[in-house]
Amino acid sequence: MSSSQPFVPSSPISPSAGHLRKSRFTFKNLAQLALSSTACPLRVIAHIDLDAFYAQCEGVRLGIAEDQPLAVQQWQGLIAINYPARKFGLGRFITITEAKKLCPDIILQHVATWREGDAKWAYHEDAFAHIATHKVSLDPYRLESRRILSTIKNVLPAPPIQRVEKASVDEVFLDLSTQIHSILLQRYPEISGPAPYDDPTECLPRPPTTALDWNTDALIDLDNDETEDDDPDWDDIAMLVGSEIVRSVRAAIHERLKYTCSAGIARNKMIAKLGSAHKKPNQQTIVRNRAVQQFMGSFKFTKIRNLGGKLGEDIVAKFGTEEVRELLDVSLPQLKSKLGDDTGSWVYEIIRGEDSSEVNSRTQIKSMLSAKSFRPTINSYDQAVKWLRIFVADIFSRLVEEGVLANKRRPKTINLHHRQGGQMRSRQAPIPSGGSLDENILFEIAKNLLGQVIVDGRAWPCSNLQLSVGGFEEGPTGNRGIGGFLVRGDEAKALKRDSEDHASDHGGSRAEKRPKNEHGAIQRFLSRQGTSHGDSDEDITLTHSNSDNVRSLLILPNFSRDAQQPECHDDQAQSPGSDTYTCIDCQKVLSAIRREEHQDWHFAKSVAAADKGDGSHQAWSASEGRPKDPTATKRLGASKVSAGHGPRKVAKGQSRLAFG
Secondary structure (H helix, E strand, C coil): CCCCCCCCCCCCCCCCHHHCCEEEEEHHHHHHHHCCCCCCCCCCEEEEEECCHHHHHHHHHHCCCCCCCEEEEECCEEEEECHHHHCCCCCCCCEHHHHHHHCCCCEEEECCEEECCCCCCECCCCHHHCCCCEEECCHHHHHHHHHHHHHHHHHCCCCCCCCEEEEECCEEEEECHHHHHHHHHHHCHHHCCCCHHHCCCCEEECCCCCCCCCCCCEECCCCCCCCCCCCCCHHHHHHHHHHHHHHHHHHHHHHHHCCCEEEEEECCHHHHHHHHCCCCCCCEEECCHHHHHHHHCCCEHHHCCCCCHHHHHHHHHHHCCCEHHHHCCCCHHHHHHHHCHHHHHHHHHHCCCCCCCCCCCCCCCCEEEEEEEEEEEECCHHHHHHHHHHHHHHHHHHHHHCCCCCCCEECCEEEEEEEECCEEEEEEEECCCCCCCCHHHHHHHHHHHHHHHHHCCCCCCEEEEEEEEECCEECCCCCCCHHHHCCCHHHHHHHHHHHHHHHHHCCCCCCCCCCCCCCCHHHHHHHHHHHHCCCHHHCCCEECCCHHHHHCCCCCCCCCCHHHCCCCCHHHCCCCCCCEEECCCCCCEEEHHHHHHHHHHHHHHHHHHHHHCCCCCCCCCHHHCCCCCHHHHHHHHHHHHCCCCCCCCCCCCCCCCEEC
């Protein structure tokens, strides 16, 4: 049956609704960005690399102009050349003579060295001529590296938003994801609300921006299937915000410390590191997600981290190429069959720009090494000890920077490596964990390890000697010294007034402290009981043969006091309402609550009398549950109490206490 009425939709759809632009990213992706998740497609990682760092350190130290050619010299070679000098064609492995010929105005600065016998590294003008008695020190560069790292951390928001990883002395990784997330919510309120229908898989609205200003950044060209005419999505916006943050960090480093650096900005650490080396010096390169394939295809895969060395040589041998562009045509099954499942899968992903490694904010070092290759060789124990002293001073100065003196971190092991001919021998020893750590402790351990090597024989001539410490552990945190539990000054006076006020509110002044009794609890008990019974002439006193007896245990007769509790005879019977008790032995009338205490007093008197061998107090009332026979008490005392009268041995840790 058909209806004659036309159908009218209950919720008319707006003509423009079908044209609402949606992002390919979801509210879930936005939430992942806030957590710096490695699975987030909006993730932004930056890699900051100092330009010719060693050369810059010397240039800044010497105060020379940034366009002045300079190279860092180590013995007769060059280990760093700044960019103004590179314009003259100078390379890293060029000789000093060739460098001066190509660039007559170049400044050659030798690295700092430890001189034999010195307690501190220094810059020596003639260091290059004393390779036999000097050792290279890189401490000046480590110190500057720490200053740069501190500046970076000061520019960025505090943790946990801040995620900084020191990758080496001159490079740092930054995970900017969390910071970018907060900036996006401020700039674009339309994405700050909850997801429609509370469904995190709902797509975000398209960014309102249609054109992005990348400033002076080096922008990698898009992939072949992408065009600049396409409107940007949220990953592009995130990259733009990240570039602004990195630009401010680089500006702060130059303004405060006079160093220039290059940077790469991408979706992961691997691409960001490749990007920082793309345009140098003093530039930053942005690799958008839509440009990854174009960027990766321009590299030799042997230049990618962890793809050099033997693995890179193996891939080149098996596939006949070292170009990423050509290796992209190799299928995953082919890579697995020739490289193995794990390695093949990893290579397949890495050449496509996939890397899920995290930015590790722990930037502390794991070991420290000080070493020297001897040309000519050394041939005696005394020569080796002089170098060990330099090694220890070198390592300890770096340990101080790590907070050893403040008990923040300290190494657990020390290692000595000794090369004689073609043989390298190693010895290891633990570093004492108790007490403070100083140079002398390390030096003595190092000499002991050297002695072990010498005892093994064939120690000379020595061509290389190395000393290292490792196994760093964190010191205790949250502990307070004794001073933390003390109060001083006004605070102490206030506490004293409070205590005095409290004492006056509870019965006046503070009670005087009781003098310490010379005797123990047993003596006080017997004295009290004896006085109450008028037996002061028979008061029982304790005699101690030595001070150890004060802490010893009293050995009692071998019967259970608890098992022979006295029965209540008729003449000692108490009515339910009675509160007195009459002892049948001494006829004393006492409070009922003191009955057991009184019986114990009779018991102790009898034991003491038996020990002395007299007849007093040997009569023991059967009504008290104790033997009436005097010989019983004497036998008990002789065998159980009196030291040396019986064969019973004293248990370990015990000694006898004599009464009387």
